[in-house]
Amino acid sequence: MEEFDSLRPGDKVTVTIAGPEGNDLFKSTNTGFHNIETAVSEAISNANLSINPEDCVFTVSNESSGVTHRYRLNAHGHLKLII
Numbered sequence: 001m002e003e004f005d006s007l008r009p010g011d012k013v014t015v016t017i018a019g020p021e022g023n024d025l026f027k028s029t030n031t032g033f034h035n036i037e038t039a040v041s042e043a044i045s046n047a048n049l050s051i052n053p054e055d056c057v058f059t060v061s062n063e064s065s066g067v068t069h070r071y072r073l074n075a076h077g078h079l080k081l082i083i
Contacts (some may be wrong), residue, residue: 007033012063015043021053029063036060037079040071057082 009032017026026047033039040058049056054073061068067071070082 006036007039007062008064009034010014011065012065014061016057016059016061017043017047017049017053018059019051022057025051025056034042035064036069036071040079076082 011020011033012029012031013033014027014029016024019025026043026049027047030039030042032073033042039060046052054075054077056073058071058073058079059068062072071079072082074080
């Protein structure tokens, strides 16, 4: 991961979870994350999703640096960047 794409505990991070139809299901903003996986995992836990997280798209925005990327979970539960 490039330096500009990393998270620091002081960064304000917003995770938006979108469903298969593209509708926003959950949005959270928090700090204290060391990596993107932890931020997404916390959002999934707090969202109480009624669908499989593998069917969702996760938009992670580092409000402190202005970097935003979209991710999906693969069949093994690992985040993959959507290019």
